[in-house]
Amino acid sequence: MRRSAKSSVSGGVILWTVVIMAVLSILATEVLRAVSGRFQLGLQVASWQESLIAAESGIDLAIVELRKSLYPAPNGAWSGWDNAPGNNVISHGLTTIPNAGLAGTPMTIEVAVDAPAQLVDPATGWQYYRIRTLGWLPLTGPPRVGFNKQDNRLRKLTLRWQRVIDTLFASETTQPHTARRLEAIIAPVSSFQQAILSIGTLNLNNQNIVIDSYDSRDAAKSTNGLYDVAKRQQNGDIATNGNLIQAGGAYVYGDVATNSGTATGVSNVTGVQRTDFYQAPIPIGAPTWPSINPTPSTVSGTTTLNASATAGSSSSRYLLSGISVSGTQTLTIAGDPNGSPTFIEIYVAGDISVTGSSQIILGNGVQAKIYFKGDVTIAGKGMLNPNDRPSDLLLYGVQPTDGSTHSLTLGGNGQITAAVYAPDYDVTVNGGGNSGHVFGSVVGKTVGMNGVTNLHYDEALAFTGLINNYKIVSWVEDTR
């Protein structure tokens, strides 16, 4: 049978068409394979990076709760978590955050916070916290490994088989996902981190003022635990949450920091000038002690209060409606006659007034904390702290319940040795004229220095007093 020429030509065209289509299909497949594989890799890399953001957010969430716990009760700390963290108690928190990108995959953040016994600082008794977090995102698309095995070694994606690391976290899915784990150790921060901290304006009204530092714990930075100008340190930092520091030409051996503001009169500042400062002014609530010394209930003349050898005992605690001494009257806070350490806590619910030639005298070895809720005026002969260690006399301004601002005026004799934390008080330091010295630290809503020529910050204060912040001191990614 004879085939026609026409059908032969048609067959050739079809054959060529099929061949060309096959070649084009192969090319398209190869291009699609190369492109989709790299797209998949890009998606996996992005998800892996997002997982880190999720895990780090978990650290932030836990620190927020720790900071909440510093506020007077009820502060809502650890609300929504299964526990408050403690030794052998792990607090778990779980948060899922919608994600606009990456195909709308939500990020899951699981946090575990605990307070291991070995993370209690023996010197201060402060508890450090361990925060462990897991951040994970589902992986969309086919569960396919990347082109290069090194990518898998780095990112350790869960595709078909669940990677079991530990049993600490329960939220991790068995579906394809990327996960990252972090561990951070959080340390408490003292309320006395600077020589002067003002929530608002900080005004040094005297160009002869000198602010520097020493460290009473270090013989190279102090002499017998006392300030020595020959061992002057340059950590006499001053800072404000506000936007104005009027340094008045003071000699500041330290840094000057504002909150996006300006500092004037800073020609004699040795440290750096920062504009990124903010320190949350954690308020102090009125102490709520289960038991106290029943008498006295107020001080209105020469009086002696006895400190106790046991810190925190009822015999070491006093609740006074006010303190008012005048003329030649004295308030003596007596300790052990041999000068061994004794402790006292006094809560003054009203005003404190020291006028005329009166004086508050701290006994040898006494470590005093005085909380006050009213206005405070210390004049006359001021407050005598015979050990010259500011950590022995801590003054705390309690947050007014009516939102008002009270005043604290410190003055008197030529020397003040104390640390003041009163973030709801307008603090004025009127110390000693041209030879006046203040040893310690001052925190106030506003701070003004009048007639004080020297403020020496004891760096040891950074390891005592109330905790008013937490900071990260160690950060590790668990790359198992």
Next chain:
Amino acid sequence: MLTEMMISIVIFSAISMGLLMGFVSLERNFAATTDFATNHADAIRISDYLALDLRRALTVQAAQNNTTITIPSYYDANGVPQLPTLDGNGGVIYGGAGSSVTVHYFLVGNTIFRQQGAAPAVGIAENVRDFLFDVTDSGKVVATRITFNTIYTSAGSNAANLGIATTKTGSAVYNTTLLRNTRSDLGSGVY
């Protein structure tokens, strides 16, 4: 008839030559693009490795194609996380006092290696002879820059025509990492 055949052969040859040239160009372009994508993925991986270790770094010694980082000794000999302890100076240590693990990044031959502690060096990118990784140490932050030679060579697509100084600059992958831990070699921390 001969004339018609000659004309058709010429036309066919011209079309075939055009197709061949187009195919070769596409193939070269595809190869160059694939090479760039592969190298770029390598560069991102190297950058991610460096950033991973820099975030937890305690010390950094930076040099081109030779960077050494020390990180906390987080795992014990069995690879299990250790309990942290206080160092007495406000810091935290894993393992004994002064413990740390050295991580070394270096280029040998065609491969960039990462060596952690005494373990054998592991290649993290291969066929990367022309790669350069630079680490710029600024204290609290450390910047990395990974570059490689691209194989785009035609006049229409080379780096110079794109306004880029060199092919290496055009291929650069940058990363800036905030070091989370206090650096023991500088004594400065972030937080």
